Amino acid sequence: MQDAPALSIDPLTRLAPWGSDPAASRGRRHPVVATRDRNDFQRDRDRIVHSTAFRRLVYKTQVFLNHEGDLFRTRLTHSLEVAQLGRAIARTLGLNEDLVEAIALAHDLGHTPFGHAGQDALHACMAEHGGFEHNLQSLRVVDVLEARYAAFDGLNLTFETREGILKHCSRRDAEVLEADEPGGVARRFIDGTRPGLEAQLTDLADAIAYNAHDIDDGVRSGLITLDQVCELPLVRRHRDAALAEHPALAADAGRRLLYETIRRMLSAQVHDVIDASAARLREAAPGSADAARTLPRLIGFSDAMREEGTALKRLLFQALYRHPQVNRTTELARQVVRELFAAYVAAPQEMRPGFAARDDRHRAVADFIAGMTDRFALGEHRRLTGRDLFAELAASTAAADTAGADGGR
Secondary structure, eight states: OOOOOOOOOOTTTOOOTTSOOGGGOOOBSSOOOOOSSOOHHHHHHHHHHTSHHHHHGGGSBSSSOGGGOSSSOBHHHHHHHHHHHHHHHHHHHTOOHHHHHHHHHHTTTTOOTTHHHHHHHHHHHTTTTTOOOHHHHHHHIIIIIOBOOSSSSBOOOBHHHHHHHOOOOOHHHHHHHHHHSTTSTTTHHHHOOOOOHHHHHHHHHHHHHHHHHHHHHHHHHTSSOHHHHTTSHHHHHHHHHHHHHOGGGGGOOSSHHHHHHHHHHHHHHHHHHHHHHHHHHHHHOOSSHHHHHTSSOOSOOOHHHHHHHHHHHHHHIIIIITOHHHHHHHHHHHHHHHHHHHHHHHOGGGSOHHHHTOSOHHHHHHHHHHTOOHHHHHHHHHHHHSOOHHHHHHHHHHHHHHHHHHHTO
């Protein structure tokens, strides 16, 4: 069989015709003077890295709450992994690596403390006040909430980076955003077009990263086992290949077999995305980044790999995300968010002055809570309620364990 023809990538710009050229960006909401040392997407990346919201990600939960262990992933380490995977794939497909990196580093800036448990609780609290959704909040962070520049609110990022940050949006929310910014980043949710290819790629790199590291963190926590996830062909074949090449791993009491399995699985998924996407790009041959927005989604897995990835997500959901131990801690996290929300609505002066002075009280409270790290939220909850819910859980668990041990004598 002949090799498929190579993608046409400009050796100077390293971009294919469908890659986003920073010189052709749709620009920023507030014009800025160009610099000679960085293009617009590189400036976006740098603004994100220097933002307060980015630094907070180091103490925001991925799956396991921040206090549960130093080696579990946080939103920051997850974002770095997404950026690394995205850049590697973008380089091969002729997409803009800097834009992929900027989107990856910013995509979780709007996440609440305590992961999806915090988001769900805050959404319920805001049900009668416009709701809460972390993708919208990430856009809100970079458009409004970051206060670093004298001339404007937010980070004033390019259209292309902001488009990638807003990867999900309801029709209702899109119409609100469209009214404020006609033809802007929400337009595609109304007219049915796609985001740029770099945004499509970052969305996929996000899924690849969290599936892999949730296996790692889940096994590290003891809540799932490698044998459990090896029930799936996607994982099992890479474990078996690792053992065939390195038989001594079978007797290794450490984590090398797990790491080797995950490494091989990641490589297989990356190569699958590259091969499947390259084939679609060659067939569709979009002449520009904007032309690609009018076509069906071009960046993605093969059908077979997509099905295997879906099966992995399903297993992780059932065995890890809904594990009784995870449920106990996430329910306490929801309680912390609910009680913080009620306390700040009743007494807005308990928030920092910039939030306390706002007229839109409920949205101000949501913005304040969403910006918290796990440990700051717990500290505020202790200050306002006098309770430490996680310490109480630990004490009750220890007491139950002691009672069980005594009963077995």
